[in-house]
Amino acid sequence: MVAITSLLLLGSFLFSTPSYAVQESWRVRDASCPDYKTFSTRRHTPVTNGPLRLPFQRPISECRTFSSKEVERVIKEVTGRIPDVDLSRLFENCFPNTLDTTVRWHVPGRSPQSFIVTGDINAEWIRDSTNQLSPYLPLAKVDNDIRTLILGAIHTQAEFLTFSPYCNAFQPPAQSHLKPSSNDQSDNVNPPYDPSLVFECKYELDSLASFLNLANMYFEQTGDASFVGSDPYFLEALKNVLQVLDEQALTTYDENGNDRRNRYIFQRQTNVGTETLALQGAGNPTNLNTSLIRSAFRPSDDATILQFFIPANAFVAVELKRAKKLLAAGGYAKMADELFSRGEKIENGVWEHGVYEHKVYGKVFAYEVDGYGSIINMDDANLPSLLSLPLLGFVDAKDEVYQNTRRMLLSKAGNPYFLKGPEFAGIGGPHIGVRYAWPMSLLTLIRTSDDDVEIAAALDLVKKTTGGLGLMHESVNVRRARDYTRSWFAWCNSEFGKTILDLAARKPHLVFGEGAESYSIDSVAGA
């Protein structure tokens, strides 16, 4: 398999333009490279001489899936300034992890394509891949390889959404000649999909927002909007996104009180309550007149209980508004205005229907609502979450409603999924269960905090609970931190990289030591 792929690749190198041929940042990994799923469960040398003796978990350079001089430079500059050798090692392992291990397929050149796997599963999640790539975006200004990689990822996501805009996880593109894998389920889903193209078809509103998010971030960093018109799939994908939004704005009953069929249906044979939908796969009822969009699943891939999932509505509102500039710069002024007004409408819906008066905490954001007055009060670690609302750009971290919500979510009494044990604490979720908190929630906590004590404590906890493996995991047992899930979870490794870069710029003394000057990947990249 690898040999055939190499031959094809060699063919395309020989018959392509010079700029294509000199591109060496991506290569087919040699078959002798270890499987990173196993590699990441073992400790590799050299270990640090710090108290945690954290191992070095990067594959050898021949086995990395993508290389970037700029990323190596940032690693060198940042690790060179962090006096805590264990923290420094964590950054060194985590920040490049997506490039090192998950660029399963990439075509450089003028019409780039990039297939970015989530890690231990050989499929691409739109949400994960956007977040996995996000720490490298500021480098797109100065690193042509990174720029091409991300432009390729936008293209590949767009291609996915042209054939199955309701789906969340996708198989390798046919041109890659990589074999599709199975999720071993036989879901009953409408609209139907082709399992050789789609890995799983859970409709998640945040996944569509993540597609817009990657395009918006790329445009904001590079000023390049040409792909809007020149990419063969982008506009079609965007139209499909808007169609899904229109279909999922439709509620359970119409204006005359008659029930109507949800365009999206999902049913799975399962004994896990969060893996299938109520009402014959349509999901619980939603009421008219909220301006909110339904989401069948959460970013954890668990079913929503009430379908107006507030974090995803906030996310898509922000990204629709943000896309106005991208579309206008790309020459689509009318669509630009349409996206903006759609975003505004959803934003108003969140404030009107997604905020309620809590007896203890005052005005707070709800996690899910249905427009009938029912509320699911909780937060889940997966992004977008309520805790992450300021990071999405929906609300200022100092906003009173957000601050009330934050206090509630970070307390045992206020959030059913705030989990605390002798060895770990943080927000978890139903996906892994009530004994496992997610490091991702602590990284979000850090990036939404201005409190040095709170930040330092959370950073210390994350650092000490990698199971001695020097990488972020999906979740950690709050009673016994050596027990974790997913040794290779690229998304959270990227979140860790972003968190250290955030602190390096915003609170340099917390990572570089007292009196240290701040470090900004942005100003370095812009210089």
Ligand SMILES: *[C@@H]1O[C@H](CO)[C@@H](O)[C@H](O)[C@H]1NC(C)=O
């Ligand atoms: C929705 O809005 C329409 C028009 O204003 C109104 O007639 C109707 O009663 C509203 N329905 C609900 C359920 O709020």
